[in-house]
Amino acid sequence: MKIAVCVKAVPDSATGRRIDPASGRLDRAGDLAVSDFDLHPVEEALRLRDAAGEGEVVVLSLGPAGAADAIRKTLAMGADRSVLISDDAFAGADLVTTAHALAGALGREEADLVLFGQQSADGDGACLWAAVAEVLQRPAISQVAELSVDAGSVTGRRQTEYGYERIRAPLPAVVAVSDAINEPRYPSLKGIMGAKSKPQETLGSADVGGVQAAQTTVIALSAPPERGDRRRLEDGSSAPEGIVEFLVERRLL
Amino acid sequence: MKTLVFLEHHDGAVTKPSLALLSRAARLGGETCGVIAGSGLKEAAASAGAFGGSVIFAADDERLAAPLPQPRVDVLAGLVRDEGFDTVLFAQSVLASDIAAGLALRLGAGLNWDLADIEEDGETLIGKRPALADSVWVDVGWTATPRLGLFRTGSFDPAETGGSAEVRDVTVTLEPHSQLAELVEPATVDEQAGPSIEEADVVVAGGRGLGGPEGFALVESLAEALGGAVAATRAVVDAGWYPYSAQVGQTGKTVSPKLYVAVGISGAIQHKVGMQSSGTIVAINKDPNAPIFDYADLGVVGDLNEIVPRLAELVRQRRDA
Numbered sequence: 164m165k166i167a168v169c170v171k172a173v174p175d176s177a178t179g180r181r182i183d184p185a186s187g188r189l190d191r192a193g194d195l196a197v198s199d200f201d202l203h204p205v206e207e208a209l210r211l212r213d214a215a216g217e218g219e220v221v222v223l224s225l226g227p228a229g230a231a232d233a234i235r236k237t238l239a240m241g242a243d244r245s246v247l248i249s250d251d252a253f254a255g256a257d258l259v260t261t262a263h264a265l266a267g268a269l270g271r272e273e274a275d276l277v278l279f280g281q282q283s284a285d286g287d288g289a290c291l292w293a294a295v296a297e298v299l300q301r302p303a304i305s306q307v308a309e310l311s312v313d314a315g316s317v318t319g320r321r322q323t324e325y326g327y328e329r330i331r332a333p334l335p336a337v338v339a340v341s342d343a344i345n346e347p348r349y350p351s352l353k354g355i356m357g358a359k360s361k362p363q364e365t366l367g368s369a370d371v372g373g374v375q376a377a378q379t380t381v382i383a384l385s386a387p388p389e390r391g392d393r394r395r396l397e398d399g400s401s402a403p404e405g406i407v408e409f410l411v412e413r414r415l416l
Numbered sequence: 417m418k419t420l421v422f423l424e425h426h427d428g429a430v431t432k433p434s435l436a437l438l439s440r441a442a443r444l445g446g447e448t449c450g451v452i453a454g455s456g457l458k459e460a461a462a463s464a465g466a467f468g469g470s471v472i473f474a475a476d477d478e479r480l481a482a483p484l485p486q487p488r489v490d491v492l493a494g495l496v497r498d499e500g501f502d503t504v505l506f507a508q509s510v511l512a513s514d515i516a517a518g519l520a521l522r523l524g525a526g527l528n529w530d531l532a533d534i535e536e537d538g539e540t541l542i543g544k545r546p547a548l549a550d551s552v553w554v555d556v557g558w559t560a561t562p563r564l565g566l567f568r569t570g571s572f573d574p575a576e577t578g579g580s581a582e583v584r585d586v587t588v589t590l591e592p593h594s595q596l597a598e599l600v601e602p603a604t605v606d607e608q609a610g611p612s613i614e615e616a617d618v619v620v621a622g623g624r625g626l627g628g629p630e631g632f633a634l635v636e637s638l639a640e641a642l643g644g645a646v647a648a649t650r651a652v653v654d655a656g657w658y659p660y661s662a663q664v665g666q667t668g669k670t671v672s673p674k675l676y677v678a679v680g681i682s683g684a685i686q687h688k689v690g691m692q693s694s695g696t697i698v699a700i701n702k703d704p705n706a707p708i709f710d711y712a713d714l715g716v717v718g719d720l721n722e723i724v725p726r727l728a729e730l731v732r733q734r735r736d737a
Contacts, residue, residue, distance in 0.1 A: 378526025
């Protein structure tokens with residue numbers, strides 16, 4: 164079975180994320196790392212491949228050229244190869260742009276199963292899989308916390324606003340997994356060394372059928388509404404007393 | 417402007433966030449309509465009219481009985497095409513997000529998500545979107561019509577206008593790829609006894625930082641001391657550490673206690689929408705960069721395994737004194 168995993172390289176959360184006021188876009192100039200949410204589908208793909216004893220896991224991403232270094236982590240985890248769609252023409256991509264670009268690259272792969280993480284770590288989007296599935300005209304299951312694959316079909320157990328349900332779809336299919344599905348492995352030293360010789364392909368816009376113009380825009384940025392005064396306790400040893408004091412002050416104790 | 421609002425329903429009733437969005441949309445200029453898609457939903461369709469809108473389109477079809485997104489994309493795409501809607505709005509949910517994204521690609525239309533409000537600007541609309549853990553508000557727009565928008569849970573309250581909409585039947589035509597997925601086990605909830613988190617004045621909630629199901633003993637002990645109820649995040653409920661009935665957030669319950677204590681919770685937006693209207697929020701987390709500190713009234717950076725037991729003890733001493 165061939166599994167494609169779509170991941171996003173996002174600005175490292177430790178070094179902070181900011182929107183460039185000039186472009187209204189997220190500043191992606193600093194260090195990038197594969198979104199934590201997207202390590203779960205990578206892990207799931209590796210487990211499915213290894214349980215089957217055959218198959219290929221290819222990691223796909225749309226992002227700046229610098230994303231290739233970040234994506235190497237997924238190869239170190241065990242993915243077989245990666246494809247990065249990178250072109251300045253994709254700057255300011257929205258859902259329509261991104262879904263068409265990924266679908267273009269996925270069209271070259273003909274994977275049996277396409278996996279996504281549950282949401283983007285920086286843009287708060289949680290719907291890209293449904294957009295890609297629509298372009299590819301494939302069934303989609305989102306927020307899957309338990310995944311099983313058998314002859315020709317995939318079944319996902321997932322949580323919605325109304326409890327847990329189970330959905331089945333024939334392959335080829337698109338599935339987005341929740342971060343509860345597994346604990347992603349840390350790359351081993353051997354994996355890290357081995358990743359350097361794994362194929363990392365880069366595609367331009369022409370390779371994926373061009374650039375679909377973004378249909379949404381950023382008009383302006385502003386400061387959020389203030390929410391009272393916030394306080395912070397940094398010293399763990401005196402924190403319990405500090406919390407009690409605060410609760411008493413607020414008449415909550 | 418001609419606006420269509422997707423009305424999600426469950427157990428025969430339109431959901432509160434959908435009705436709230438319908439009443440908000442009805443205050444925009446132009447015509448506002450609703451669409452409901454399912455099987456056996458005539459009553460739900462008729463009742464929605466009281467919250468605004470001139471027409472409620474009802475797609476009532478056996479093939480829409482399961483709450484799956486792709487057949488609903490077909491229904492909405494047909495309506496946009498036949499009725500000329502230039503704006504389609506959704507109250508964010510697992511189902512609605514998938515429908516909105518599928519519809520965006522079907523129509524080649526722009527979708528803005530996580531909106532907290534919307535404003536008219538001449539002939540067009542501006543969406544108000546909190547971003548980057550709500551540290552900045554972004555005004556977002558659409559370059560063309562139709563304009564698609566997903567609204568954050570809790571953005572509006574339903575307001576009955578006293579009106580009554582005409583319910584109009586929709587002929588359902590489905591695409592082959594929209595009928596491939598099937599619901600094999602409908603949603604079930606394991607309710608458990610204990611104080612309801614929706615009624616409690618104090619809620620103590622635990623997240624992934626507890627390290628495992630056994631960590632909930634700490635949360636339960638603190639909740640007992642404070643006379644509160646125990647809640648959990650989606651991540652730990654999905655991992656099987658605590659029952660779904662205690663879950664707070666986008667796919668769980670919405671709570672607004674006087675005091676909300678978040679223990680080992682990083683504070684993703686899905687969690688925030690379920691508890692942001694709490695009176696006072698106290699967060700205990702070892703990661704100083706956790707997003708929850710951006711909206712906690714008191715942020716405590718430290719080891720919950722040391723802080724929580726001592727805090728419970730101090731609260732008990734005070735209570736028993």
